[in-house]
Amino acid sequence: MASPSLSSSSIIMLAVITYLLGAFTGSSDAQLTTNFYSNSCPQLFFTVRLVVENATQVEPRMGASLLRLFFHDCFVNGCDASVLLDDTSNFTGEKSAVPNNNSLRGFDVIDQIKTAVENACPRVVSCADILAIAARDSVVLLGGPTWNVKLGRRDAKTASLSDANSHLPPPTLNLTSLISNFQNHGLNSTDLVALSGAHTIGLARCTSFRTHIYNESNIDTSFAQTRQSSCPSTSGSGDNNLAPLDFQTPTAFDNNYFKNLVNQKGLLHSDQQLFSGDSTNALVQTYSTNPNMFNTDFMTAMIKMGDISPLTGSNGEIRVNCRKIN
Numbered sequence: 001m002a003s004p005s006l007s008s009s010s011i012i013m014l015a016v017i018t019y020l021l022g023a024f025t026g027s028s029d030a031q032l033t034t035n036f037y038s039n040s041c042p043q044l045f046f047t048v049r050l051v052v053e054n055a056t057q058v059e060p061r062m063g064a065s066l067l068r069l070f071f072h073d074c075f076v077n078g079c080d081a082s083v084l085l086d087d088t089s090n091f092t093g094e095k096s097a098v099p100n101n102n103s104l105r106g107f108d109v110i111d112q113i114k115t116a117v118e119n120a121c122p123r124v125v126s127c128a129d130i131l132a133i134a135a136r137d138s139v140v141l142l143g144g145p146t147w148n149v150k151l152g153r154r155d156a157k158t159a160s161l162s163d164a165n166s167h168l169p170p171p172t173l174n175l176t177s178l179i180s181n182f183q184n185h186g187l188n189s190t191d192l193v194a195l196s197g198a199h200t201i202g203l204a205r206c207t208s209f210r211t212h213i214y215n216e217s218n219i220d221t222s223f224a225q226t227r228q229s230s231c232p233s234t235s236g237s238g239d240n241n242l243a244p245l246d247f248q249t250p251t252a253f254d255n256n257y258f259k260n261l262v263n264q265k266g267l268l269h270s271d272q273q274l275f276s277g278d279s280t281n282a283l284v285q286t287y288s289t290n291p292n293m294f295n296t297d298f299m300t301a302m303i304k305m306g307d308i309s310p311l312t313g314s315n316g317e318i319r320v321n322c323r324k325i326n
């Protein structure tokens with residue numbers, strides 16, 4: 001019963017003290033803000049956008065690859081650019097983890113962005129923030145919605161191969177496990193379905209969907225046959241053959257992914273799972289007919305994902321080269 005008797009000025013004072021304590025201790029409660037670099041690097045957004053624009057013009061798939069990089073960063077101990085660190089003789093990063101090896105791409109484009117940003121504002125902008133902006137720009141350039149990206153993350157001095165192997169969801173998961181994997185990252189089932197909509201762009205390797213197209217029944221027969229024609233049933237030379245995650249418009253950020261799921265034409269087992277359980281069926285159906293609702297929920301979920309355990313204050317560092325610790 002103490003709080004009702006607090007005067008409003010003492011509440012403000014408490015808020016100020018709490019804020020200052022957070023700032024001095026580098027507390028992880030520190031908030032990301034959309035204007036974090038507005039004084040220190042006013043050219044930031046323009047600079048990133050130019051490189052992403054060029055990269056997606058050269059190869060539209062690159063937009064998908066950059067979006068996925070951000071996801072694989074955030075789901076492994078937070079959005080801290082740990083995913084970008086190269087292995088060295090005395091350091092093992094996350095790049096050779098099962099979900100990443102021979103699969104993650106776009107590192108060279110991140111290098112191009114970092115070079116351009118360092119030229120404009122040396123030693124100011126983190127690689128973790130560059131990933132967040134590049135992911136947003138990629139979505140916009142491929143026709144998706146735009147949102148204000150929260151910034152102020154710093155870069156990790158560590159990475160974890162074993163956490164990359166255990167925290168990223170494999171495509172073999174069922175709906176229950178997908179929901180709990182996302183819950184472990186502070187994301188709910190709405191976020192799961194909306195973020196999975198990222199699979200409206202990009203490609204997957206035969207190894208990622210072989211079992212689904214040969215051994216499962218919740219898939220359209222002729223769609224399965226089409227996919228089988230370029231993905232042999234046994235492992236070997238065809239393992240890395242690629243197929244679009246959204247067979248209709250693989251380079252457009254739209255809601256066709258959800259229409260595919262309703263028609264049993266999801267490429268990954270995990271995709272089709274979203275239309276297999278009571279808790280998410282209705283939402284898949286809604287997004288399949290209401291692109292605005294998908295866009296709104298996708299933006300909300302991207303901002304939530306970008307908030308996962310950032311390093312702020314004096315934690316971490318601003319890497320000069322995204323591939324290595326300073």
Ligand code: HEM
Nearest residue numbers: 064065068071103169170171195198202203204205208270
């Ligand atoms: C829900 C759980 C998820 C699973 C199980 C999953 C799994 C996968 C798999 C297996 C691939 C193909 C990798 C390969 O064969 O090389 C892939 C590609 C992709 N994923 Fe996911 N993913 C999930 C969620 C997400 C999220 C949340 C995003 C981003 C917000 C995302 C964005 C992408 C993109 C854009 C690609 C295509 C990348 C490219 O073409 O380079 N995924 N995902």
Ligand SMILES: *[C@@H]1O[C@H](CO)[C@@H](O)[C@H](O)[C@H]1NC(C)=O
Nearest residue numbers: 050051054055058108109112
């Ligand atoms: C555009 O992208 C290509 C391919 O990644 C790269 O070689 C070239 O340097 C880029 N140009 C600019 C102006 O960024």
Ligand SMILES: *[C@@H]1O[C@H](CO)[C@@H](O)[C@H](O)[C@H]1NC(C)=O
Nearest residue numbers: 087088089090091324325326
């Ligand atoms: C790892 O090796 C690099 C040189 O390749 C060296 O600069 C660095 O100090 C080493 N780090 C540790 C932790 O031994």
Ligand SMILES: *[C@@H]1O[C@H](CO)[C@@H](O)[C@H](O)[C@H]1NC(C)=O
Nearest residue numbers: 095096097098100101102103
């Ligand atoms: C990653 O891929 C490379 C190239 O295919 C392969 O030589 C290596 O064994 C793979 N690493 C792991 C940990 O699977």
Ligand SMILES: *[C@@H]1O[C@H](CO)[C@@H](O)[C@H](O)[C@H]1NC(C)=O
Nearest residue numbers: 172173174175176177178277
């Ligand atoms: C989902 O997968 C988990 C882990 O493999 C398993 O324990 C659970 O029984 C599965 N749930 C359903 C509904 O199939």
Ligand SMILES: *[C@@H]1O[C@H](CO)[C@@H](O)[C@H](O)[C@H]1NC(C)=O
Nearest residue numbers: 187188189190191300301304
């Ligand atoms: C998930 O969280 C969002 C807020 O971020 C909320 O709007 C939505 O209703 C939640 N979904 C579920 C199923 O709880």
Ligand SMILES: *[C@@H]1O[C@H](CO)[C@@H](O)[C@H](O)[C@H]1NC(C)=O
Nearest residue numbers: 210211212214215232233234
């Ligand atoms: C399909 O299932 C059978 C029986 O479990 C198994 O032997 C086979 O390897 C599976 N094939 C694929 C492509 O997953």
